Amino acid sequence: MSLLQEEREIILGNEYVDTFDFAEVEDFVKNASKELFISHHFKKKNKMLVQPRGGFPTYKKQFALYEFFVDANVDVLPLTIDSNTRLNDYGTAKKMLRLSEDNDVDMLNGYPLVNHGYRTTRKMMTHFNKPVSLRHGTPDARLLIETAIASGIFEIEGGPITYLLPYSKNFPLDKAFLYWKYVERVCANYSKLNEPINRESFGPLTATLVPPCITIVIQLLEMMLSLEEGVKSFSVSFSQSGSMNQDIVMGAVIRKLSKHYAAQIDCADAAINLVYHQWMGAFPTNKDYAEQLISISTVIASMVGADKIITKTREEATGIPTKEANAKTVANTQYSLGILNGLPNVVDQEEEEILTEEVHSIMEAVFNDPADTLWRKVFNSIKNGIIDVPFSPHIINHNEMITIRDAKKNIRIIERGSVPISDRCYAYERAQCDLTKDTTSIVNDIIHDIGIMQ
Amino acid sequence: MSLLQEEREIILGNEYVDTFDFAEVEDFVKNASKELFISHHFKKKNKMLVQPRGGFPTYKKQFALYEFFVDANVDVLPLTIDSNTRLNDYGTAKKMLRLSEDNDVDMLNGYPLVNHGYRTTRKMMTHFNKPVSLRHGTPDARLLIETAIASGIFEIEGGPITYLLPYSKNFPLDKAFLYWKYVERVCANYSKLNEPINRESFGPLTATLVPPCITIVIQLLEMMLSLEEGVKSFSVSFSQSGSMNQDIVMGAVIRKLSKHYAAQIDCADAAINLVYHQWMGAFPTNKDYAEQLISISTVIASMVGADKIITKTREEATGIPTKEANAKTVANTQYSLGILNGLPNVVDQEEEEILTEEVHSIMEAVFNDPADTLWRKVFNSIKNGIIDVPFSPHIINHNEMITIRDAKKNIRIIERGSVPISDRCYAYERAQCDLTKDTTSIVNDIIHDIGIMQ
Amino acid sequence: MKVVTGVVGNDIHVVANRLMELSLHARGYEVFNLGVNTYLEEFFDAAVETGAEILLISSLNGEAEGWGREVKQLKAKYKYLDNLVMMIGGNLTVGSGHAEDIIPKYKNYGFDLVCHQVDLNTGLDLLETFIADRKITESNQS
Amino acid sequence: MKVVTGVVGNDIHVVANRLMELSLHARGYEVFNLGVNTYLEEFFDAAVETGAEILLISSLNGEAEGWGREVKQLKAKYKYLDNLVMMIGGNLTVGSGHAEDIIPKYKNYGFDLVCHQVDLNTGLDLLETFIADRKITESNQS
Numbered sequence A, B: 001m002s003l004l005q006e007e008r009e010i011i012l013g014n015e016y017v018d019t020f021d022f023a024e025v026e027d028f029v030k031n032a033s034k035e036l037f038i039s040h041h042f043k044k045k046n047k048m049l050v051q052p053r054g055g056f057p058t059y060k061k062q063f064a065l066y067e068f069f070v071d072a073n074v075d076v077l078p079l080t081i082d083s084n085t086r087l088n089d090y091g092t093a094k095k096m097l098r099l100s101e102d103n104d105v106d107m108l109n110g111y112p113l114v115n116h117g118y119r120t121t122r123k124m125m126t127h128f129n130k131p132v133s134l135r136h137g138t139p140d141a142r143l144l145i146e147t148a149i150a151s152g153i154f155e156i157e158g159g160p161i162t163y164l165l166p167y168s169k170n171f172p173l174d175k176a177f178l179y180w181k182y183v184e185r186v187c188a189n190y191s192k193l194n195e196p197i198n199r200e201s202f203g204p205l206t207a208t209l210v211p212p213c214i215t216i217v218i219q220l221l222e223m224m225l226s227l228e229e230g231v232k233s234f235s236v237s238f239s240q241s242g243s244m245n246q247d248i249v250m251g252a253v254i255r256k257l258s259k260h261y262a263a264q265i266d267c268a269d270a271a272i273n274l275v276y277h278q279w280m281g282a283f284p285t286n287k288d289y290a291e292q293l294i295s296i297s298t299v300i301a302s303m304v305g306a307d308k309i310i311t312k313t314r315e316e317a318t319g320i321p322t323k324e325a326n327a328k329t330v331a332n333t334q335y336s337l338g339i340l341n342g343l344p345n346v347v348d349q350e351e352e353e354i355l356t357e358e359v360h361s362i363m364e365a366v367f368n369d370p371a372d373t374l375w376r377k378v379f380n381s382i383k384n385g386i387i388d389v390p391f392s393p394h395i396i397n398h399n400e401m402i403t404i405r406d407a408k409k410n411i412r413i414i415e416r417g418s419v420p421i422s423d424r425c426y427a428y429e430r431a432q433c434d435l436t437k438d439t440t441s442i443v444n445d446i447i448h449d450i451g452i453m454q
Numbered sequence C, D: 001m002k003v004v005t006g007v008v009g010n011d012i013h014v015v016a017n018r019l020m021e022l023s024l025h026a027r028g029y030e031v032f033n034l035g036v037n038t039y040l041e042e043f044f045d046a047a048v049e050t051g052a053e054i055l056l057i058s059s060l061n062g063e064a065e066g067w068g069r070e071v072k073q074l075k076a077k078y079k080y081l082d083n084l085v086m087m088i089g090g091n092l093t094v095g096s097g098h099a100e101d102i103i104p105k106y107k108n109y110g111f112d113l114v115c116h117q118v119d120l121n122t123g124l125d126l127l128e129t130f131i132a133d134r135k136i137t138e139s140n141q142s
């Protein structure tokens, strides 16, 4: 038995798992309907796929949510996991699930997948026969992903960096890399049986003034760590930045460079998709304005030429959205995509060139780290600030880089910290901003820029 | 006394006018607040001006509508005139106004300006102290415009072609030219006293599959007819076509050519503004979808770089909008304009070149007409089909031109009728479409294309 | 079958009218389209002149409510129109109204079929069912 | 004046917390920011260690409702905290709630000032008024 299989058996021997039948699951995946695989839809569809967000504790409520989404003509269903499960606290999740079922009130902020188990969950997934995307935020997602795939969920979001730096203060980063290595391998193995399992990185990060070069570097690195393990279908992603042009440039560069770096590790055969998140930062509390913001996100996603869009709702600023509000966004987004025609092809060569150079510089610095494996190089690069994510709450993050918006609302780097972008690029970034202002006004600008869509 | 002044005195001696005090009106215009002049706002503003549509019969209701608009942060107030006044039937308008006032029910589909009179209406206009735009659709607007300017309304929409071909079946076109000549002269004369009165042409026409070259030619001709008479501030306009790229191209070409043709008649000193109408064709009955359409219009207006946008409401398909719905669009549009940043500069040289050539060809044919004055040349050109407006209900219109949408939803000419576009341009237009289909499918395509936003 | 159609009153919304002509042709009717801006007399005159069995009126800008009141009185002046099928469609009120209120009102004005904000083809399907039903009733009665 | 601040529980929404630090500094406070992911004990420990007069807690992801219940009991274990001004703000419930329901609940948990979905600066203005009022009351009583 392989080492991986030994580890799998330990993981799946968990007391909260009701005997995991490896052979049966393999068989299920082998014969599963192609419709369940988002990788299959990416191949054959000629329109942007629309995916909302959403997870409720009970089977019944999740089922009802899916019915709403299907009525709204959804392309990809979401399964958002509750925060206890994310922290591997299946005991609390079990207790809260029971309370939710008995009292018809939501005691969890998502679907406790491990407690429901794959035998139950699979019924829902095969019933709707649509691709499902797993949204969690878990550093140790080993058991969760095994359960997801056994349930018929063939897209897994996340990664060791993107699910850690924005979501955690103390979880050890090196452990996260190892746990995700397991996930990649499991996905890679199952991918051999039918259509590939799709992995997706979480590009929005903290959704707050993250400069394009940092987003792209992290997308590329998580892609490489995944393809290295044999994954054959991967989605890079990012969220609306606040400047239409910056989004278009980011889309062009990430599309080009993901092909480039995939080829560099001999993985040019993998399918790389581009996912765009509607505005992920602070939302306006006025719900009508929130809808404007959401429609504009859709227009930009079309200009970017994304393969999938992940939606928000008019209730984002207030709290967890109702299923009605959630489904409404899906229907609206589909309608908008239908009437968005004659989109111009926009190319901004100067911006593309600067951004490409920045990404290459950082990637090179990562590769030049003396460690033996890619994940260790990346770990060291985060630790020593070569990669620095603004507004990350994690203790390992440097927080030395400072970004503000220029007059056109592009995110620009005004303090590079230890991030090794060239002097030329650094000068270009700073030249776009008015730095003659005093510190107080710059701080006020930053405060304003955070809430740019309010 | 000049001939014009003689004519004015006859017009204003109308039994429905309560003694028109020429000297007092002149004095009022001379000393009027700059804020009332949209031409002044065009000069100083650095954002797109937002203007809704709307008119109610009674003073009270119109006042209440304006209060809503001001709360929603409007830039330009509309005054839409009822259809009796448009047909110069002031008697019926008077009766219906009395009924509306007495029974608190709307018996008119707009504000009967002549019956209210300038002394009353001016109170409202100076109270709000915002620029007001007169929207009517009247072929003989002489009395209406005199009353409007005396009331403090310093933007006048319309023109002999754009307020006739889409709005009338039988009204004589030659008379319309002469009545509008009067309007232009009155506007020109008042323009000497303070900031200029702004004239605006109605570019949407029938809002149904009108090809860009026809729209632009008509805009340019109405502009020239106006500038010829001494008008110093003019707005050309067009409405969302259904293809983002076609709108951007149209904006670029109309901006360039309006300067060109203004200079050709030695009127380069006049200010030319660009106005964009949110989708003017058939609206979706689903009000949420209508809102998506409206937001997308706003994005496109920003890409086009319009100086003013005229809005629609979520209730367009159902009937005349409530003041709440109307104000909501204004607030939403203002919010959207605020968050639309980093807009790319799009240039499509090939399309611009084709469209420019088409416009020049038609303009040249108009100028080559042997008649002695521009208005007679234009009259003849409409009569003999050199200018042909699809879906015009007017008997003089040729209705020989046939347009459909190509795969990107650009409006293309597949039958040019007597419109003298060159063989090269005609071939280009047709080459974008699939004309191998049988007639039934092409007719079905046209039916579908009319309701493209549904 | 012969059909007279057009848009009533001062209404100049011509698009549906153009489609109407196409659809009626496609369904095999002989069409006399009077276009937009057509007054009631003109409709009835045309029905008499052509010997049409069906009169299809459109109204989009809300005017029909005003004209509707005069239908019965005017039609009574004509001979030979007793069997004319009378149908109206479009936006049948100013502002937004409800079909429940609008349909009885127009039936009272003398219309056999009333389609407020109903799609053209749905409306024409209704018309065909109506005509088929009437034929059966007539043959039963004879 | 000394202020201890941070985000309670497993909540990692850090943006408001960074702004909080800036705003408090700008208003002249001496700030001890514990950052996100801070448990109740850590807050009270810090208040004791620093001798802070004010404790400002943020919660964004809805967790506060769970933690709030333990505040009174826990605080009772500490000496010297009787005069500590206790304030909480952010999103104080899971899903969307109404301030009328939320404020009394949190007052009951032992908070002097409760700001559900209230802007930072508005909240800090309230705090200053509260402190000024308390000073007047105290000097009147002495």
Ligand code: B12
Pocket (backbone or CB within 6 Å): B083, B109, B137, B166, B167, B204, B205, B206, B207, B208, B280, B281, B282, B283, B284, B315, B316, B317, B318, B319, B320, B321, B391, B392, B393, B450, C010, C011, C012, C013, C014, C015, C016, C019, C056, C057, C058, C059, C060, C061, C062, C063, C087, C088, C089, C090, C091, C092, C093, C094, C095, C096, C115, C117, C118, C119, C120, C121, C122, C123, C124
């Ligand atoms: C395009 C348009 C215009 C163009 C018209 C160009 C032209 N000459 O045709 C312009 C800009 C010139 C215009 C002018 C005006 N318009 Co207009 N216009 C529209 C708009 C946006 C689309 C109409 C259209 O072409 N639809 C496409 C066709 C295919 O659909 P349709 O007309 O709805 O017809 C369908 C059905 O009704 C049905 N149908 C129609 N007839 C019949 C008959 C039968 C028997 C059956 C079964 C079915 C049927 O079949 C069609 C296909 O399904 C509508 C709003 C909307 N619907 O989105 C307003 C609208 C019709 N207009 C309106 C108004 C008020 C006007 C104006 C009076 C004033 C103004 N605000 O400018 C002037 C009219 C002047 C006049 N004398 O009539 C109002 C009417 C309000 C009401 N009924 O309460 C509307 C609803 C807009 C609004 N919300 O205010 N308009």
Ligand code: B12
Pocket (backbone or CB within 6 Å): A083, A109, A137, A166, A167, A204, A205, A206, A207, A208, A280, A281, A282, A283, A284, A315, A316, A317, A318, A319, A320, A321, A391, A392, A393, A450, D010, D011, D012, D013, D014, D015, D016, D019, D056, D057, D058, D059, D060, D061, D062, D063, D087, D088, D089, D090, D091, D092, D093, D094, D095, D096, D115, D117, D118, D119, D120, D121, D122, D123, D124
């Ligand atoms: C950005 C964001 C994220 C980023 C956070 C990055 C980071 N590390 O900071 C990411 C994407 C990682 C994220 C993750 C999650 N998020 Co989040 N997130 C947001 C979002 C969009 C903006 C938050 C923000 O930065 N606002 C900007 C700051 C400046 O504003 P603020 O935080 O609202 O604070 C203002 C006021 O509240 C006030 N204030 C704050 N504290 C205090 C204290 C006092 C004393 C006073 C007076 C005032 C005050 O001052 C600030 C300025 O006015 C909000 C929704 C929104 N508001 O638009 C959701 C939101 C807060 N998140 C939510 C949730 C549920 C989560 C997740 C649990 C699950 C998920 N769906 O992914 C995880 C959280 C994991 C965890 N353990 O907490 C929910 C909370 C729901 C609820 N309360 O019912 C929200 C409301 C979204 C939603 N509608 O579902 N999120």
